[in-house]
Amino acid sequence: MKEHSREVFEGKRFGFGKNWNRFLSVLNEERISEAEKSLKEMLECENLRGKLFLDIGSGSGLFSLAARRLGARVFSFDYDPWSVRCTAELKQRYFPDDRGWDITEGSVLDSDFMKSLGKFDIVYSWGVLHHTGDLWKACSLSQLSVKTGGSLFLAIYNNQGLLSGFWEKVKKTYCSCLAGKTVTVMVFIPCFVVSGFLKDVLCLKNPLKRYTQYKKSRGMSVYHDWIDWLGGYPFESAKPRDIIDFFKKQGFYLIKLKSTNGFGNNQFVFKKNQK
Numbered sequence: 001m002k003e004h005s006r007e008v009f010e011g012k013r014f015g016f017g018k019n020w021n022r023f024l025s026v027l028n029e030e031r032i033s034e035a036e037k038s039l040k041e042m043l044e045c046e047n048l049r050g051k052l053f054l055d056i057g058s059g060s061g062l063f064s065l066a067a068r069r070l071g072a073r074v075f076s077f078d079y080d081p082w083s084v085r086c087t088a089e090l091k092q093r094y095f096p097d098d099r100g101w102d103i104t105e106g107s108v109l110d111s112d113f114m115k116s117l118g119k120f121d122i123v124y125s126w127g128v129l130h131h132t133g134d135l136w137k138a139c140s141l142s143q144l145s146v147k148t149g150g151s152l153f154l155a156i157y158n159n160q161g162l163l164s165g166f167w168e169k170v171k172k173t174y175c176s177c178l179a180g181k182t183v184t185v186m187v188f189i190p191c192f193v194v195s196g197f198l199k200d201v202l203c204l205k206n207p208l209k210r211y212t213q214y215k216k217s218r219g220m221s222v223y224h225d226w227i228d229w230l231g232g233y234p235f236e237s238a239k240p241r242d243i244i245d246f247f248k249k250q251g252f253y254l255i256k257l258k259s260t261n262g263f264g265n266n267q268f269v270f271k272k273n274q275k
């Protein structure tokens, strides 16, 4: 049995790729456009023509696809064979036989693999490094692939102190066995629905818009994101300051930050200093 499958079997890891595989059935042009929009907004550009783009933990492959459509030459990899398959499926659907998009299986924690990749204008790793099992090693190895003057676009879970510890236990329970998964889904999905409804009613918002407009959030799907959140283990988190200080020491400066006060990801775009 492969290392990844063994970890999933032993309850040490969530099978992200199978969730992404289900997400592909709802993928459409509107979601792809939203994904492109999210890249353009954070990277402050209109296209990525002439850029080399590395997608670390490509998941569904949606952002590799978006980067390729924006004109970048793309290299995607993921640790989960199902995620690799999803990314390959998107390439097959939208860019068959394309030489400008390579996809492989690999881990950001494998330093030999990371060193073999070379340097990129943009290194993108959204919602990945905190799921590796070693956030700081993953941060350290991901920055190696950024060219001098290049960009590093990361999204990393916000540290909420005790609450983050609570969610780690929930995720561990989800991954532990079928009963853990069933109980977690049956308890938390209704909680998400009810708390969202109450919040919207109190803020005088239409509660349906939360679902119909969710795709505006990077082209994602609310249900698949809930499952990703409940199952997403290993799980670590960090305060924005700690991430910024870490990368400053590695020779990066922050050019864009989109932070959250609650749960979810803080998004960072760093630039690598010219020497």
Ligand SMILES: C[S@@+](CC[C@H](N)C(=O)[O-])C[C@H]1O[C@@H](n2cnc3c(N)ncnc32)[C@H](O)[C@@H]1O
Pocket: 016, 017, 056, 057, 058, 059, 060, 063, 077, 078, 079, 080, 083, 106, 107, 108, 109, 125, 126, 127, 128, 131, 132, 228
């Ligand atoms: C929450 S998903 C994010 C996917 C995608 N980046 C996105 O923004 O939709 C996390 C992905 O990280 C991958 N992953 C986890 N550990 C990894 C590792 N050590 N190296 C590469 N990918 C990893 C998972 O398999 C999963 O596909």
